[in-house]
Amino acid sequence: MKLKFFSGLFLTVMLISLVIAPTTYALTIGERLTAPESGWKRYDDRADGIKYLGSGWTNGIKDNRFYDKTNIYSHQKDASIQFDFTGTDIRIIATRYLNHSKNIGITIDGVTESYSAYKNVSMSEGQILVYEKRGLPNTKHTVTIQAVDSGVISLDAIDMNETGELIDYKAEDLTAQAGDKAVKLNWTPVADAAQYVIKYGTAKGNYTESTTVTSSVYGNYTVTGLNNGTTYYFAVSAIVNGLEYSNSNEAVATPKEMPKEPEKPEPTGNRALVEITLINGTVKEYDLSMKEVEAFLKWFDTKDAGQGPSKFAINKGTNNKGPFSSRVDYVIFDRILTFEINEYVAQPDDKPLT
Template sequence: MNLITKFLTFVFAFALLLTGQNLAFAEDQYSDDLVPKLTSNTSAPPIVIEEDNYFAPYAGWKVFDDNTDSFASWYTYLLPSDAEGHFVIVDFGAGNTKKVQKINIKGYHISSSSKGSSVKDWKFYGSNDKTTWTLLSNDTYPNVVTTQSYEFNNDTSYRYYRLNILNSYFDPTGKTIGLNELELFEKSSTTPIDEPVLSGTAGNAKNTLSWDAVTGATGYILKRSTTPGGPYTTIASNVTGTTYTDTDVTNGTTYYYVVTAINDDGESGNSNEVALTPTDTTTPTGNRALLVISLTDGSTREYDLSINIVNDFVSWYEGKQSEAFVFTKEYNIGPFTSRQEYISQKHILSFEVKQYSK
């Protein structure tokens, strides 16, 4: 090393010292465990856990119960398996994929007299159809009962992940294996991407969605459910604009939408949820009509009106001009001088116009 190189190295190191930095490379950052604490194989929908076999009551979902007691484990006792051993599968649900790049495995001592660990050789796979599986990592778990971390490269997001345990230190044949805990992780985005803000308008046999553009996003994923809060199914992937019209809808059915932003680092969290109910708002042509309104509380209101009033109602509903529409009743007035009924727009689920001439 010549004198100039030594001098520059010294200056660089001294500058790092003054700024409180060091020469260590930054480690990869990972998400929280992608599978929450479970109390059954379906207790955190849309996630579902299954296994090829287990010795009751030690089912596969117990590897996600956050309980390190050996009795809270997945266990097979002298149960036959194929050459790939016994396995447990994580299904993240339709429209939900994850890019797992790290797993934590914890075995246990099956027998107090034999200190052989319940896990030895293992393989980890990913799939999007549960038929074709891609090997992501494989290794040998040491003969211990402590948590071991394994990191690997994976550039594909998968719906299904499968851990195969081929054998154990207790049983080299692989009939008796066990797993205390399993954790799955994604790499955290190096540049976290914001969640979009979603809005929408219901129409006749269609729902139109729009959202604010997110800085750094290369596309968007639109998801839909018929249940508030999901689970959501992806209906459009890699949308490059900030609007989308969903025409695969049925009038009178309420749909719940969220949108996420994506870039090379991953996917944002879900946006706010928007509920839309497509409705046939075709302007009637008869001189009178029966207006039947279905409300969100399950009740209905029926009005026999002139076509002008019906047109006013349709215009009010489409234009959202005020909070409520006022119907002045001309029948069943009783002892009163007038009767008026107010219908709030936010409580209208759907309405039907039955035209007739009089």
């Protein structure tokens, strides 16, 4: 009786344990994962920022076996996949089939591991977890995937921790400003870009011309040699680590002949009285040569454009110097209210006013 009682009690405890014990489930490599787990996010194989290098890349048939009904694969030995991301955890979701590679190398920040996408089945399987890496430093990582042996490599999706991001080095906020036979482009510079490809054409989305410039243009470049009256469509892409990334938004502009600035009248004299009114009401008058007047005007225009020194030296001449070797007034730009220039022709006996 005691043995039966003990056995019954043991079975009862085991049944209770099975009912109330929390269920834990650890996803393993080779299982099908049709959606990212809690705490993860997913990028489809067509996401901007994923680069398919080498040859033979093919878009698979649209099929519910694959995430978002798509996958990309290649059977060429030179084919590889490359992308950058920020985060700590990453999963590679791919297809699995009897012609897929048994030894696919995956390199993260220079450290190479491997996984297999081979399975002897009559029909390819999609959305398979083929590789997982967790506990990476929470910083930017570079990933390269390439088959070591013969066989197909594919990509169905990429999962990463929900705070991670797939990096797309995309130029943004492109604008175009029309000029005379030219268009000035501006965009937000891309971090780590070594070069930019400027693309343009006369039809929307059809860029028949391109030029490559260095990152020293800092998101500012003028395309010249265009035809006035013709509408041009522009896009810019960044080159990072030798790879060209997706195009920016498209910008449109039509070059046109710009109105010419009226020609400045030729000087009618060889000297001028320059009358400068300061913001405090003081009026200064100087008798200057036209060379000195031109230097004053050049200084004023340059400073008005935000460049050059804040003061201008005016030599008051040789008269009435007293004990001084020279007399120089310094005019401060932000103290000038107005100025007036009155030209005249100096006669041989005329002396400059002081």
